[in-house]
Amino acid sequence: MVDCIIIGTGAAGVSAALTLKALKKNFIWIGSKNLSPKIRSAEKIANYPGLPQVSGEEMTAAFLKQIEGEEIEITEGRVNGVYPAEGGFNVTCGGDVYESKTVILATGVEAFKPVKGESEFLGKGVSYCAVCDGFLYKDKAIAVVIESGEEAEEVKLLAQYARTVYLFVLKGGAEVDLENVKKIDGRVSEIKGDMRVRSVVYDGTELPVDGVFVLKQAVAADTLVYGLKTEEGRVVVDRDCATNVKGVFAAGDCTGRPFQYAKAAGEGNVCAYSVNNYLNALKK
Amino acid sequence: MVDCIIIGTGAAGVSAALTLKALKKNFIWIGSKNLSPKIRSAEKIANYPGLPQVSGEEMTAAFLKQIEGEEIEITEGRVNGVYPAEGGFNVTCGGDVYESKTVILATGVEAFKPVKGESEFLGKGVSYCAVCDGFLYKDKAIAVVIESGEEAEEVKLLAQYARTVYLFVLKGGAEVDLENVKKIDGRVSEIKGDMRVRSVVYDGTELPVDGVFVLKQAVAADTLVYGLKTEEGRVVVDRDCATNVKGVFAAGDCTGRPFQYAKAAGEGNVCAYSVNNYLNALKK
Numbered sequence: 004m005v006d007c008i009i010i011g012t013g014a015a016g017v018s019a020a021l022t023l024k025a026l027k028k029n030f031i032w033i034g035s036k037n038l039s040p041k042i043r044s045a046e047k048i049a050n051y052p053g054l055p056q057v058s059g060e061e062m063t064a065a066f067l068k069q070i071e072g073e074e075i076e077i078t079e080g081r082v083n084g085v086y087p088a089e090g091g092f093n094v095t096c097g098g099d100v101y102e103s104k105t106v107i108l109a110t111g112v113e114a115f116k117p118v119k120g121e122s123e124f125l126g127k128g129v130s131y132c133a134v135c136d137g138f139l140y141k142d143k144a145i146a147v148v149i150e151s152g153e154e155a156e157e158v159k160l161l162a163q164y165a166r167t168v169y170l171f172v173l174k175g176g177a178e179v180d181l182e183n184v185k186k187i188d189g190r191v192s193e194i195k196g197d198m199r200v201r202s203v204v205y206d207g208t209e210l211p212v213d214g215v216f217v218l219k220q221a222v223a224a225d226t227l228v229y230g231l232k233t234e235e236g237r238v239v240v241d242r243d244c245a246t247n248v249k250g251v252f253a254a255g256d257c258t259g260r261p262f263q264y265a266k267a268a269g270e271g272n273v274c275a276y277s278v279n280n281y282l283n284a285l286k287k
Numbered sequence: 288m289v290d291c292i293i294i295g296t297g298a299a300g301v302s303a304a305l306t307l308k309a310l311k312k313n314f315i316w317i318g319s320k321n322l323s324p325k326i327r328s329a330e331k332i333a334n335y336p337g338l339p340q341v342s343g344e345e346m347t348a349a350f351l352k353q354i355e356g357e358e359i360e361i362t363e364g365r366v367n368g369v370y371p372a373e374g375g376f377n378v379t380c381g382g383d384v385y386e387s388k389t390v391i392l393a394t395g396v397e398a399f400k401p402v403k404g405e406s407e408f409l410g411k412g413v414s415y416c417a418v419c420d421g422f423l424y425k426d427k428a429i430a431v432v433i434e435s436g437e438e439a440e441e442v443k444l445l446a447q448y449a450r451t452v453y454l455f456v457l458k459g460g461a462e463v464d465l466e467n468v469k470k471i472d473g474r475v476s477e478i479k480g481d482m483r484v485r486s487v488v489y490d491g492t493e494l495p496v497d498g499v500f501v502l503k504q505a506v507a508a509d510t511l512v513y514g515l516k517t518e519e520g521r522v523v524v525d526r527d528c529a530t531n532v533k534g535v536f537a538a539g540d541c542t543g544r545p546f547q548y549a550k551a552a553g554e555g556n557v558c559a560y561s562v563n564n565y566l567n568a569l570k571k
Contacts, residue, residue: 069339269553
């Protein structure tokens with residue numbers, strides 16, 4: 004069991020990781036080895052103290068170099084759930100389960116809201132995890148909703164199982180050149196079914212499917228952590244970045260505006276100190 | 288009248304200034320052109336995202352270069368008070384008065400607590416401002432308490448007026464080579480008097496003086512702003528870094544732990560956005 008699991012590799016996650024390392028905590032940091040597509044795509048960042056007029060690519064490069072220099076590792080993956088467990092939490096990621104005393108949510112802000120039926124059918128045909136649930140759809144027809152090219156590998160994995168993959172790309176830029184992957188130019192507006200998923204609706208068309216995979220870079224934090232208090236989609240935290248769930252802290256865009264790198268980095272730092280204080284209090 | 292006055296040139300002030308500039312606000316930024324002695328003196332900073340393993344000098348140099356690149360000016364000075372005024376605040380600094388709609392307190396944390404009698408005799412022989420009050424002590428004997436060499440120029444100014452300056456240096460490192468400046472190796476523990484200051488006490492010795500100048504880098508924020516809510520010496524702020532005084536925001540060490548550069552920069556950023564929102568609301 005580690006001291007902390009950080010979920011997310013944006014500026015908040017980077018800052019939390021650097022500070023946990025400085026505090027000599029052992030932690031697992033889950034996200035993307037490319038850090039954040041959102042940072043990368045920034046054209047020019049004028050107001051981050053210390054990095055004058057950097058592009059998103061330059062900021063990413065600076066962060067990656069620093070992380071490497073501090074010998075901090077990123078565990079590539081997307082977290083599917085955070086569950087209370089003896090002495091802390093079980094965090095499921097792909098097919099793996101990690102145990103941790105605390106969790107820092109640095110999951111960013113969902114660029115795309117859940118569609119009608121998504122929450123209702125979660126676990127009943129809707130999945131956020133290709134690695135975990137892909138095998139359930141052998142020779143079946145599935146819809147896969149992805150954000151961009153970042154998720155192409157997971158689509159290929161699903162295509163190894165499924166008979167047909169109907170691919171919906173939210174932002175464009177993804178090409179998967181496989182015979183059984185059919186890219187559909189439209190946006191899923193509803194997931195329908197009875198006890199399980201039966202179809203998806205897009206642009207007035209109803210398409211029969213056996214399952215729906217929703218693979219987005221940021222999943223709403225409150226779908227990850229049961230009972231997490233949110234307001235207007237933002238995780239509610241206090242000045243110590245503590246959420247209403249003991250041992251779970253949050254930083255960055257997921258806690259609300261301003262959606263800024265300095266603010267995210269600041270909160271990541273605060274989270275790391277709050278985790279440290281929380282662990283010290285546990286020992287008493 | 289400007290949109291905002293930022294008080295303090297540490298990491299919080301730097302971040303607030305960069306973001307106000309990006310938001311195209313007009314503002315006055317009061318502090319030191321050397322930024323913060325506290326940053327400068329840091330040996331190694333391991334966890335500030337973007338600047339790997341920098342010394343305090345290197346971080347200062349990076350900040351200064353960025354500020355210059357953005358054509359942001361620092362008004363050298365120490366603020367003595369923030370007073371409510373028509374449409375905002377009057378901020379007094381040395382002999383000058385600046386008018387602003389809002390104020391960001393980024394004053395840092397007081398390294399040295401006020402001594403007994405300091406608040407009691409403020410304005411009755413105790414002063415925080417050499418430029419404002421020096422002339423009052425022509426041919427008199429005064430005690431001057433300074434933090435370090437940073438305040439040497441102000442001591443020289445006072446020595447032009449006073450008959451004798453008894454100089455107490457809190458951290459050392461200050462040399463003022465003037466005939467009427469007597470450096471005393473000790474620490475003032477109390478300021479005594481009746482209607483006005485009559486003496487200072489140090490190491491059991493009582494020294495008759497007509498006035499006491501206390502020239503520290505950070506003055507407690509609640510002595511600057513009347514009615515400002517603090518708890519255990521820290522300015523109480525909400526998640527938007529708003530204080531209990533409308534139009535006054537606070538960032539960095541003055542709002543409490545962790546005393547960290549990333550946290551300070553994050554709050555400076557949040558303050559700038561809160562000022563922006565506040566100004567927009569005023570227009571409605």
